[in-house]
Amino acid sequence: MADADDLVYDGYEDSMDEYSDLGDGEYDDIEDGTSVVGDMNGDDDIDDDDDDDFDIMSDDGMFVDQTIPVTQERKKSYEVDFKSLTIEGLEAAQHKEVEHISLMFVIPTSDAAVLLRHFQWNKERLIERYMDSPEEVKWEAGIADNPNCPKHIELENFTCDVCFMSGEDYGGKIETVSLPCGHRYCIDCYKHYAEQKVREEGESRRIQCMNEKCKLIVDELTMSIILTPATMERYRLLLDRTYVDDNNTLRWCPAPDCELAVECHVTPKQLHAIVPSVHCDKQHWFCFGCAEAAHQPVICAIVKRWLKKCQDDSETANWISANTKECPKCASTIEKSGGCNHMTCRKCKYEFCWICSGPWSEHGNSWYHCNRFDEKASSGARDTQAKSRVSLERYLHYFNRFANHEQSARLDQDLYGRIEKKMDEVQVTSDLSWIEVQFLKKAADTLTECRMTLKWTYCMAYYLERNNMTELFEDNQCDLERAVEELSGQLERPIDCDTIPAMRQKVTDLTVYVQKRRDILLSDTANGYQEDRWRWNVDT
Template identity: 50%
Template sequence: MSSDGENDEFMCEDEYDDDGFDQDEDMDDVDSTSEPDVYDALSPALEEAPQKKPYDVTWKVRTLQEIIDMQNKEIKKIQSLLEVPPSTAAILLRHFVWNSEKLQEQFWNDPNAALEEAGLSPPTSPSTRTHNLPPSPEKRSNRLLRPTSVSGSSRTRSQIRTEPFECPVCCMDFDTSAVEANTFAMGCGHRFCRNCWGEYLSGKVKGEGESAKIQCMERGCERVVREEVVGEIVTADILKRYHNLLNAAFVADSPNLRWCPHPNCEFIIECNQAPPRMLNQLVPTVECKCGHELCFGCGYGASHRPVLCRIVKMWEKKCADDSETANWLQANTKECTKCQSTIEKNGGCNHMTCKKCKWEFCWVCMGPWSEHGTSWYQCNRFDERSGIDARDTQAKSRASLERYLHYFNRWANHEHSAKLDADFYKKTEKKMEQMQNSGNLSWIEVQFAKQAVDAVIKARITLKWSYCMAFYLKRNNMTELFEDNQRDLERAVENLGYLLEQNIVDTDSIAKLRQNITNQAAYVQKRHDILMDDTLKGYLERRWEFSVDI
């Protein structure tokens, strides 16, 4: 067996020359134009149309093959620069998160440290020796790939292959004739049977979802398993999943790439204009070729404009947390039947007294306590706190909850209405057919109804997120203007929704309804653009002040 640190037992020098990574050099990717110290391999410039708005971003939809080509191009580049095998270049790049500049800097400063850090054997260790083929003249002086002398190696390739072997995992014995065919060891020299290697690698790939950083089976050995080793040992389905995991890791490591989150979509979005430091000023909405919008900043599977990504995350967490709070308050607080003050049952007895109006009542039926008699007053009680302090604390909590519910109810209402409007498409299509038959209109002429439904749904989604933003805004003049725009859009949407639900009476009503719907839909679009444009420009101008840190 070879103990070469740069190839494993079945590899030879010829395989390095035919590395399988050759790709056309004239790929459509170009050099990165992103800022320094950003993954240059993953940041090609995008040739897109000029931005329409200062808060918009440009993007490009990539296929999986394009992502694979991007990796292979960078691997080939590093292979040529560092004069290492392609598998070594791939492991180094994945370890340094595809930052080739950082990789080259550390490699040229200390090759041994860079290789060891990435899970490869250093060039001066015994595991870098090659026994299967003599070095070529041009590589004879390259100590990284072919060291001329090795010290400390006590076992040669022939010795290893002529000795019987017992697998340390399954304890299977192999005689001298079966060792070569049924066992395997990487450059680190730790040998196991191929069945154990197959189970180990399959478990790592299929069970744990690991790919780029699978290490040797030997405890404490940090040698990384090369891609060709996996391909030699595992089955075809495991190998396919292994490559899928490598591609997924490449996309995850790049700040300029993101998978489309929608089911059954395999496209990747590339955008180099939305770095994390800009997400307090931009809401980078992009559209995939599958027809769905998504936020490139946080990966949200739909547009959440005009709200910043951080606000969206806080809002969704608050909704998840405060929904339980609301349920608790509904179960543990009631209103006094006399003065409607909020009362919390913080004692075990059902005999309640309102501290504001002194009304005594039963917590169970809310009826007067005088009708129950003393026989009901036999419950164990909890220790009660000071009434005034408890009431003040509860009043503040209740006021905070009421404010949250004010915005949450409107947020949820528009979300629900948008879903209902989507179902309204079917009714609209029937109405469009009716208008065709009754008004002698063509299919193109009745498309105004569908376009109006599109405008309503789009506006409702924007209104939904506007209430999320309003919840976190500080009260000032800018907030007043924001709410004015919000109110105008909301009124326009409700008016358009009302028109879309009107019944068709006769031919004359069709013409009038068409005109009204067309005009109102245009007004909705105008109010939507005003709200969106003013809000998103406000981020760039830093006009908005929030009650939380963004």
């Protein structure tokens, strides 16, 4: 675990001294969050053919070719490996898997595809089962070996068992389709059946033979014979969807109208210690574990509890418990609407004291000197109400801050429009180029990103048990929040032509510092998961 001095700062001014002396020519490296080691494209002093290689002389005088490893940015402790995939990429991945199984088992690719879909693309389980009993696995998957049964032929002496049309009705021959099972029907009936399955039922993976007693699967090759091009395109799209839905390492991007998928190898068993925030190539961020919006630093199970708590009636019940009482006699719910503590139940007319719930007859006119607080009969009611009030106040403390950062993030989206105008204004009033004023947009992006992180820290803080680790987490949370508010205030200030260089340095330094504070908070939280430091109070 990192020392507290490494994670918690009393302020951001001192920690930014290392950036304050930088010259103008060094800002781009800071804004991008990278350090330039050398020209990796060979545009300057390094030839294109020698980007990664150099020669040294061995002891025997011969030159030996050596390879320079390309240094990549190290992955942070809270980041996960993932890859965005297009529809074409998904189809290529399926084709690769099908070819592998087809060559291994020496079976047609159409049968290999049916097998893989039956086993939900789990190759290891398929190979294990197939090696033990290939015929049984084929039968379960809906495959039958009958190479002598033609799929698509025209016949003269044939009558369809569904529509009862024969070759004579078509002037001599009728088009027919059959699976290896031999259950043959006219192509029009098969077409109507398959299109209904695809168009109306959205089925693709388990479309079975038209014979209700047959369990054979209509393979992709047969479907290409039956379906129209438009329906075949929808059929392939449905197959792509089942490929992603069946694969534990794939998930569709939940953003509206986004057709990209993301591959990530974080398993459900790892979600108690990993928060897998990923994004597609369109920069739509989401959690791979639960498909909710990205919610670092809090794990999926706690997010699920929090969202349910915010959406259901639990807090309404808390409010009722904190602001109402039950009549001690008939248990009717009563809300105090005035300042007087002399209560009369409308239902049973029982008179009692609002403070201690004791009979009003024992109070007389001295209700404001109520001495009944220690009575056993009323202590339970007072304790219950006090606990409900504390619980409600605690929830509202965290929820209000959670909702405030969510609202601020939405308002920061409107900031982009004002930032673009500021960037134009800075260009006009200074000698900065369009590239050089991008520091404003980067600051706005960082601000929105940190707002969402802060939002979820309040969900995490609500469920954390109170201990030293919780205080460290809240210190990091406080430092990030203070830095975010400072950056937000800086971006809201009007442009002063005389102070543009100072404003640029201030915003750049703040952006770097805010990113640093976010990295510290998320890294420490991720390390806490791995070290099992966090304890949850899930009964709240």
